[in-house]
Amino acid sequence: MKSKSFNSTQPYEYKEVMDNTKPILPIAPQDELSGQPLLKAPIVEEEIRHIESKKLIADFSDTGGLLKKVFLKEYSTTLPLDDFMAISGYYEGTKYAVEQSDDRHIVYSYENDEYVVKKTYVLSDDDYDIHADIDITNKSKMSKLIDLNIQGLRLNMSNLNGKNHNNAQTMGGDKSLFEYVVSSENDVYRKNNAFKFSNKEKRESTGSVRWVGFRDRYFCAISKPIFSTYGYNINPVSDHLLAINIESKGITIPPEGNVKFSSLIFVGPEKTHLLAKYKFGFEDIKRYYRMAFFDAVAKMIYSFMYMLNRFVTNWGICIIIMSLLVYSATYPLTLKSMSSMKKMQALQPKIAAAKDKHKNNPQKMNSEMMELYKKHKINPLGGCLPIVLQMPIFIGLYQVLWRSVSLKGASFLWIKDLSEPDRLLIFQNTIPLLGNELNLLPLIMIIIMFFQQKLTSANMVITDPAQATQQKMMGIMMPLFMGVVFYKFASGLTLYFTMFYFLSTLTQWKMSKGPKAA
Numbered sequence: 001m002k003s004k005s006f007n008s009t010q011p012y013e014y015k016e017v018m019d020n021t022k023p024i025l026p027i028a029p030q031d032e033l034s035g036q037p038l039l040k041a042p043i044v045e046e047e048i049r050h051i052e053s054k055k056l057i058a059d060f061s062d063t064g065g066l067l068k069k070v071f072l073k074e075y076s077t078t079l080p081l082d083d084f085m086a087i088s089g090y091y092e093g094t095k096y097a098v099e100q101s102d103d104r105h106i107v108y109s110y111e112n113d114e115y116v117v118k119k120t121y122v123l124s125d126d127d128y129d130i131h132a133d134i135d136i137t138n139k140s141k142m143s144k145l146i147d148l149n150i151q152g153l154r155l156n157m158s159n160l161n162g163k164n165h166n167n168a169q170t171m172g173g174d175k176s177l178f179e180y181v182v183s184s185e186n187d188v189y190r191k192n193n194a195f196k197f198s199n200k201e202k203r204e205s206t207g208s209v210r211w212v213g214f215r216d217r218y219f220c221a222i223s224k225p226i227f228s229t230y231g232y233n234i235n236p237v238s239d240h241l242l243a244i245n246i247e248s249k250g251i252t253i254p255p256e257g258n259v260k261f262s263s264l265i266f267v268g269p270e271k272t273h274l275l276a277k278y279k280f281g282f283e284d285i286k287r288y289y290r291m292a293f294f295d296a297v298a299k300m301i302y303s304f305m306y307m308l309n310r311f312v313t314n315w316g317i318c319i320i321i322m323s324l325l326v327y328s329a330t331y332p333l334t335l336k337s338m339s340s341m342k343k344m345q346a347l348q349p350k351i352a353a354a355k356d357k358h359k360n361n362p363q364k365m366n367s368e369m370m371e372l373y374k375k376h377k378i379n380p381l382g383g384c385l386p387i388v389l390q391m392p393i394f395i396g397l398y399q400v401l402w403r404s405v406s407l408k409g410a411s412f413l414w415i416k417d418l419s420e421p422d423r424l425l426i427f428q429n430t431i432p433l434l435g436n437e438l439n440l441l442p443l444i445m446i447i448i449m450f451f452q453q454k455l456t457s458a459n460m461v462i463t464d465p466a467q468a469t470q471q472k473m474m475g476i477m478m479p480l481f482m483g484v485v486f487y488k489f490a491s492g493l494t495l496y497f498t499m500f501y502f503l504s505t506l507t508q509w510k511m512s513k514g515p516k517a518a
Contacts, residue, residue, distance in 0.1 A: 053104050053123040056267065058130060065096035065108030065119035067132065070267040072219065075408060079221050080160060080178075081214060084265060085119060085132050086151035086243075114140050128268025129278075137258040147250040149233070150261060152212035152223040155180060157195050157240040177217045177403070181285050182232055182244065183210040188284060197236035206231040212244045213285045218405035218419075220270045222282050226262040269405040272302065288399040298396035305400060316412020319401070319492055323499035326397070330390050334507060401493040410492075414440070418492035434487075441494045442487045445501060449479035452505040 046063035057071040067084035071077075096108035096119065104123040109116065116137040123130050138144045160175065178194040186207040194214070209229040213222040223246075231247045251259050266282060268274060275282035288298035305322060312318045327334075350372055358365035401407070407418040415422040425438040453474065486494045 049098070049101065049106065051101075051104055051106050051121070051123055054126050055128050056123055056130070058121070058123060060106055060108070060121065062096050062098060062108060064094055065110065065117075067121060067130065067265070070130070070221070070265075072128075072268065075219070075269065075405075077219065079214065079216065079219055079267065080155060080157050081153055081221055081267075082156045083151060083154045084223065085121075085134065085263065086154070087117075087134070087148055111139075114138070114144070128266055128274065130265040130267070132263045132265055134261040135258055136253065136261075138253040138255060141255045143255060144253045145250055146253060146259070148248045148261065149245040150225070150248065150263070151243055152209075152225070152232070152246045152263075153180070153214055153221065153244045155194060155197075155214060155242045155244075157197075160195060160240070174217050177215075179215050180234075180242070180244065181213045181215070182234070183213070183281060183284060184208060184232065185210070190287070194242070196239055197242045198239065199236055201234055201236045201242065203234040204231065205233075209246050210281060212246065213282075215270055215285055217403055218270060218408060219268065220266070220275075220285050222266040222275075222285060224264040224266075224278075224280050224282075226264060227260075270403075271405065272299075273306070288396065288403070294392055294395055297392045298399050301393070301396045302400045302404075305404070306406075309406070314412060315407055315410040315418055315492065316415065316495065319412075319418075319496050320499055322397075323496050323503070326393060327500060327503045330393065331507070333390060334504070397496065398493065401496055402490060404492070407490065407492040412491075412495070415491045415495075418495070419490050421488055422491040422494070439487055439491075439494075441491055441498055442483045442489075445486060445494065445498045446479045446483035448498065448501045448505055449482055450476075452501060452508055453478060455505065455508045 046061045048068065049060045049062075051058050051060065055073060057073060058067060059069040059071075060066065061068045064083070064086055066082075066086055068082050069078055070081075070084075094110055096110045096117075098106065099109045099118070100107040104125065106121050108119045111117070116139060118133070118135040118137075120133040120135070121130055122132075134148075134150065136146065175195040176193055179190055179192045180194045181191075182189045182205075184205060184207045186205065189203070189205070191201060207230070209225060209232050211222050211224040212232065213220055215221075225246050225248075228249045229246055230249050233245050233247065235243045235245065237243060248261060253259050264278070264280070266275070266278065270286060272283050272286060275285065286299070287295055289295040305318065308321065309315065309318050312321060351369060354368045354372065355365055358368060404419075410418045412418060414424055421437065421439045422441050423437045424440040427434075427436045427438070430436050453476075486497065
């Protein structure tokens with residue numbers, strides 16, 4: 001597909017309001033001999049061109065010769081990033097000429113009395129990467145020392161909540177998942193909630209830069225410098241603009257010589273196998289939790305899920321199998337927890353009697369209760385400890401299912417997209433509590449949890465009327481509360497926890513049919 005000038009008929013469906021906020025630029029780098037800016041040209045109206053591959057549509061501007069936007073065709077989305085490969089500190093209105101343009105390839109050039117600057121972009125044929133080169137030639141008869149800051153990424157949140165923004169996923173809570181990351185030889189620096197910026201985020205660091213990146217719930221963009229670097233700086237331009245610049249080492253260009261700054265830009269889904277194949281540590285951008293232990297558990301679950309998906313291609317069935325496997329693995333702990341709780345309930349009349357008998361002597365009351373536990377071989381924490389041990393798995397599963405891009409667009413039964421609520425019916429008018437859509441899975445969860453609470457109450461020995469009333473209220477309020485919490489969640493996540501509560505209810509029913517604790 002040949003490149004073409006920008007016009008009102010877009011080759012893909014997304015609308016955009018251009019950002020009119022112009023950052024205050026630092027003083028342009030100067031030639032060491034003449035003292036004049038290296039690149040200077042009047043500000044002119046830009047022309048946008050589109051280059052398309054099987055995976056991406058990239059927008060390029062002749063103003064600055066910049067990669068403006070990248071559109072992911074398969075997912076019909078674009079990230080809130082713009083102006084890749086800007087030479088930070090130079091006049092942003094510099095007009096570049098289109099020297100060459102064809103399928104997946106475009107070359108911009110700018111020339112003044114002393115330099116020729118070329119920017120070349122090549123889109124991968126069947127992948128999510130773009131190779132970018134900045135080539136600077138010294139036209140003069142003297143050596144020139146250049147020291148460039150290349151803008152790795154610029155985060156632009158100006159249209160995040162705008163009416164014309166095509167990313168529905170970024171509305172509401174998903175923007176709290178925005179995060180920018182800088183991987184250098186010294187550390188991996190991260191900043192989450194990256195949708196509003198302040199001067200507190202200004203940062204400078206020395207050391208070789210591996211890459212800079214941005215991620216949201218499903219996707220990421222990474223810029224990898226393939227040239228010598230000695231640091232980076234994070235510059236919050238305004239409350240909705242932030243630039244991450246990669247600082248190059250000073251390079252001397254001999255007379256009529258040239259120097260090249262190459263970069264690899266990845267814009268695509270945050271899938272470990274896609275990121276790992278570049279062998280630049282791109283997969284390090286993924287992180288589910290700050291705590292290393294929970295993050296490691298989540299990544300193990302992710303790896304197992306995708307291994308399972310090689311054999312079970314439908315993600316809905318895959319989630320059900322995952323729920324069965326996880327529940328089976330944790331079943332001994334669950335059974336032990338329920339058995340301990342059953343014994344505790346059988347002992348409640350004696351505990352109540354001890355409390356009533358020694359209500360004015362707490363020390364004696366605690367002593368007698370401990371004797372009861374010892375005599376009947378009951379651990380008072382036995383019902384809670386197995387649940388605590390299972391928490392890392394549940395926490396890991398929550399993040400993996402919530403942030404799995406593979407669920408986006410995946411269907412199962414009546415569910416059209418496992419990354420969205422199941423939306424069995426869409427109403428013309430808003431209904432109290434339900435909104436304008438009927439999500440069936442959370443309602444099924446409410447019914448299952450209601451029966452589970454009924455079984456729990458039937459197995460409990462309650463001697464206090466007030467406690468009995470409280471338990472009855474909990475049996476109603478808890479299922480309703482969980483239904484409200486999950487009502488707008490991704491249906492893949494809701495499907496897993498609905499299966500979990502169903503299996504847990506079966507176990508509870510099985511326990512209720514067993515012999516009563518003596």
